[in-house]
Amino acid sequence: MDTNSKTIRLIIFIIGVVLSAVSYGQTSLKEIGLKAGKYKIGFKHYTVIDSTRTYRIHNEFNNRLIERPIPISIWYPAKIEHSNSEQLTVLNYLEILKEEEEWKNLPNYFLLDWFPYLWNTPENKAQLSEKVNAFFNPAPQNGNFPVVVYAPSYQASSIENFALFEYLASNGFIIISSPSRGTDTRWLEGGTTRDMETQSRDVEFLLKEISTYENIDLEKVALMGFSFGGLSNAITVMKNKTIKAIVSLDGTERYNYTVLEKSPYFNLDKFSIPYIHFAQKEIPKEVLTTEKISEEVNYKFQLYNSLEYSNIHRYRFHDLTHSYFSSFGVLFANRDKRQDKSDDKIMASYNLLCQHTLQFLNATLKNEKMAIAFIENKPVANGFSDSLISKQTKKAIEKEFTYKDFNDLAFKQDYQDLIPLYEKTMVNHPNLELQEGMLNTLGLRLSFNSEKKGQGYNVLLLALHLNPKSANLYDSLAEAYFYNEDYQNAILNYKKSLELNPENQNAIDRLKQLKE
Template sequence: MAYLEVTPIAYTYPETTNCNNYLNNGSIRLNTNHQKMRIVTLWALVLFQLGVLFGQTSLEKINLNPGKYAIGFKHYTTVDSTRTYQIKNEFNNQFIYRPIPVSIWYPADLKKENIKPLTVLDYLEVLKEEEEWENLPNEFLLDWFPYLWNTPQNKAHLSENARAFPEVHFLDDTFPVVVYAPSYQASSIENFALFEYLVSNGFVVISSPSRGTDTRQLEGGTTKDMETQSRDVEFLLKEIHKYKSIDPDKIALMGFSFGGLSNAITVMKNRNIKALVSLDGTERYRYDVLEKSAYFNLNRLNIPYVHFAQKEIPEIVLKEDKIPEELNYKFQLYDSLQYSNAYSYKFHDLSHSYFSSYGVLFGNRDKRQDKSDDKIMASYNLLSMYTLQFLNATLKNEVSAKKFIENTPESNEISKKMKKSLTKEFNYKDFNDLALGQGYQDLIPLYQQTLTKHPNLELQEWMLNKLGLRLSFGQKRIEDGINVFLLALHIYPNSANLYDSLAEAYLIKKDAKNAIANFKKSLELNPENQNAIHRLQQLKN
């Protein structure tokens, strides 16, 4: 092999510790000098030497019983022409528009006959493309990407059947969508087993790889890396509008490891997200990276949020790998949230690596802390079930799912904590949402009812006047504007300006009688109102 690139994958601890620096701070490049290759490869292997046990896992043993929907899968690459990018493996100075590989799983209509499901190897073909080694022969696959590890057990995974079918038709219906952000510099398909499970239960999942700003490599988990991945997530939020089968009003973000950090900042920028799922997300471990963003605003993370955390890290691992002990108990983001229904679950049989399908199937086991393969697979199954229930509760509003999330007791496999959102002060925007919801009809009774619940509500005169005019200037919403002015005059009965504006609305409606009456009322309150004087002169002629 002329060139080997080891892509960093956060499969031990999430972008936090010295023991993972070699995984998280760029690529290890090995040249054709065989001696150097052996030395560097040996160095990389020694970092795992403390406890490597190869796994005995399979998709079948994970036992994710599917729901009622067949699963379709498409993968394609589009471009973001607002950004440039360089294929570093090509060793030139050429920049292209930023490629965005897109993987999408969806409820499918299986009209074609004799369709074979994807295999694990088919998914790894996507990995090769996203790693910019699309022409790599499959025989080199497990050697080329060392985080897959070339073992007999891992070779056996390649022929396993997944549940998704390639390039089949979307089912003719609409479904909530989960936009997924992968872990540090990882592939869009790293959690394919979980995605298939969610889709079989009536969701669409869309994902793109985690990659650096200018090249495939990230800089080491910086704020810039986070915001680059956030922009890629935002690109997918635009991409979903291409699909008629996706309900754009029911969107959740989900991310593993570094993807959780990127999603947190995306929610702070985007008000259309309805729920946030974090698979041991790095927002727990690198709060400082989140805080450095110009978009950081805790008050804007006010949607249902769940964080699924890894098991307690044993003392021997903390000591030998120089991991801060506070990672076992500190969670600054969760503790700081005020306006979100927030949930935190700790899975006692999962260390960080096993929050992805890749980790469960291909990851090495650390004998210092990892449980048996059976327990790891059972815990991943439990993680998938809790994820589904949370999404059913937040995007589908299912009562049984809400009860599950709220009331499921702790067990030997899982512990939890939760807190309810504080009630934000009800303001004029909240009232306007209510008014809009009932088509700006019966606003005075609505105001009176709302005032009994929220006695501190203040609808300022200037705001009501501006809203009334804005609505009135739209030909199809004149009545809405008039209703706003009537409410405003109920609150401010001595406002000459409001009567003047209401009169203008009646003029737009071509109701001269009411226009004249309100201009006269305005003049009674303010004899110097030149607009009312001028308008009344016009209306006399």
């Protein structure tokens, strides 16, 4: 069997389509028992267009190409001020499937029959009328909140983890999600690198979309993904420096590392942010044998072993199989008698998964001390038995701090107070070297922009602080002043350059020009 065939088989198994023995579950949002935080929850759903890519509606069976539609779901802390704010039901969420699955006019009574991850049972029908915590499109709460960009599992909906999203929003986070779609149509190819790149690009579209919102703290952005979405997020992190943390809900970066490696953006050195991975229980040998899946899925995690610059927390939930890392799975998926725990244990573990996700985000995006301690602790120290949750931790090694890293810090503070910044940075990174040529080039580049001339002077003054006997740097600073018509400072610095190098012909010529 070739590598691609193995990947597709594993994807099919992991998303729970192949089950040889099933039974019906009975769950509810109420029984999951997530205790909401202090904020009311708003929800809205809309569609935007990515005009840079084409797309085809598969169900229309034609060759017509359109601009790629991006359905977006967003949960946020909200103000519920009027009685006319509509509280949503589970059915309201499932109606979004009709748009995302391109069956806009599908009658609601077909919902539980039409989509493979929903099952038409009396128990599931009863859940459709259950009230959720979110309200439709109320005003956002005042203030700026951290944001979590979510990537769904393989070909799944933006709302697949709505109970987790509501829980996070009630605790002061904004969550934004779009469905997992193929490159050309709704359908993916089978978990390929191309599929991963497409979903990663959709995530990057959402990263741009959040900049249009007024109540988001753009300095506090995390990614979260389930299953295939975890794989897509791993490559997204390697392409974007704005992301501060990543949450993986049994992400397939653990199962399909080779798909990740094939990306042209694959670069482990650029994966240097806090990373938490929640894994499913060990898959029983009976299931592995029946589904022809390698036993290494239970223990191999090459990304974890390969990352060097990221602090990683790796958990295993011993009562959760893969499907139950989503709200859809807990509420609607049939149970596999060969490996699934009872409904009560599944709901209790999903509750704990949500709690651990919140604590990690509170630690990494809000810097809350109690959350940091929670994540650093072993599960038993937090009151959880090893039979329920186990954990491994891997600390990052210190990455070499280069002139590029210093320049990032300088840019962040608009190239102000550079000498104190340098002295402070040297305390933590004593091996930092700022090359004279780099500072000279950067200083001139900024100085020749009339809107950035002050920043350019500051860079050249830092260079002179480090290289006080450089005739060339004084000459460059003089050129910067000359270009910006500050002739008095230009003359002063040309003269200083000549004191250090009397043969500096450029300074001689400039002083003669200025005298005339």
